[in-house]
Amino acid sequence: MRAHLKNGPAMKILIINSGSSSIKYRLFDLKKDRLLCKGIVERIGSDKALISHDAGRGRCFTGKVEACDHYKAIRHIFDILVSPKSGVMNSWADISAIGHRVVHGAEMFKGPVLINKAVIKAIEGFNELAPLHNPPAVLGIKACIEFAKGIPQAAVFDTAFHQTIPPYAYTYGIPYGFYKKYGIRRYGFHGTSHKYVSQQAAKILKKPLSRLNLVTCHLGNGCSITAVKSGRSIDTSMGFTPLEGLLMGTRSGDIDPAAVLFIMEKEGLSIKDADHMLNKKSGILGLSGVSNDMRDILKRLREGDKMAALILDIFAYRIIKYIGAYTAVMNRIDAVVLTGGIGENSAVIKSMIGRRVKGFLSKFRARLIVIPTDEEWMIAKETSEMVGAKNR
Ligand code: ADP
DSSP states (O other): OOOOOOOOOOOOEEEEEEEESEEEEEEEEETEEEEEEHHHHHHHHTTEEEEEEEEETTTTTEEEEESHHHHHHHHHHHHHHHHTTTOSOOOGGGEEEEEEEEETTTOOOOOOOOOOHHHHHHHHTTTTTTTHHHHHHHHHHHHHHHHSSTTTTTEEEEEEEGGGHHHHHHHSOOOHHHHHHHSSSSOOSOOOHHHHHHHHHHHHSSSOGGOOOEEEEEEEESSSEEEETEEEEEEEESSOOOOOSSSSSSSSSOOOHHHHHHHHHHHOOOOHHHHHHHHHHHHHHHHHHHHHHHHHHHHHHHTTTTHHHHHHHHHHHHHHHHHHHHHHHOOOOSSSEEEEHHHOOOHHHHHHHHHHHHHHTTTOOOOOEEEEOOOOHHHHHHHHHHHHHHHH
């Protein structure tokens, strides 16, 4: 299991990433710099709920569980952590803190925060901004409070890293009242990943992050790209929702909104239908008609498929376009970082981007580097810092 911190704080930190029908978890020992176990409860709410637990060195377990709701699922996670066979600790009391991944912190949360009643209420207040993500995160938090009484908990937000984006980059050109009334603006997502790879880039480049300008590309199922100036996010491609920007697995990325209105009218689509089309049926899936998975597209490319070639060109072109735009707004650049499932693994995508930006990066003596992301570890670190700060 991966190692990160050499002389970190003495803490076992449980990370909970609670989605609508699944809860992922990881337990880190930051003192020993180790991931103790990880797992997932899936299909919560159905009678086919399943827990998969991996404590390393072959100590894996997969089995059916009764998890009709998030409370039951969290209960199973706590049970398995201390179970004689697959567990990794004697008592829940050994957990120093729990860190929750929360997607939307809107303008209120500019960094991680210790959870209390007011914080829960605030997160619930942003449910409308992230209807698929914030409500299950709150369920996970409330369940942990119930089962792990007295253990401090922190929320780490996907949006927080992007709270340094200036108003001229986050304000859309629509009647300003909509910003004031509904908070319509660019928020950006994947913040924990962009922050993590920025910190790792600083280590690789042997320079303080505060003196680096980076363009970080998170290329997974969802894709986003961020301009990191002097270590701070100053612009990012995802917007009010994760739909904007790059071409993604099932999301369209940038599109003229008038095209959407046109399609809605022609096809008689409801708002819900259009939302589904743009978020679930577009992107790589919509273009290929067969798969949202980049590996399938690369396989088809090798077989000479023309559509696969077009999809890869669109995918890479948008990334290159954003790299150029972000370099222009930062004036100078030290590195472009690739991360996420595609960014970390695809030599083809790396070389497509590398070929097109090589000349341009060489003007700044900038590098194109691949850095594996680790959002959970970042959440663990931020959680331990929050708790440490409180105890000082
Ligand atoms: P998520 O955004 O859901 O966390 P990941 O970061 O795991 O997803 O990225 C998933 C994407 O990474 C998929 O499109 C998958 O095809 C792609 N991927 C994984 N391995 C490779 C590989 N070896 N080559 C190209 N793409 C890959």
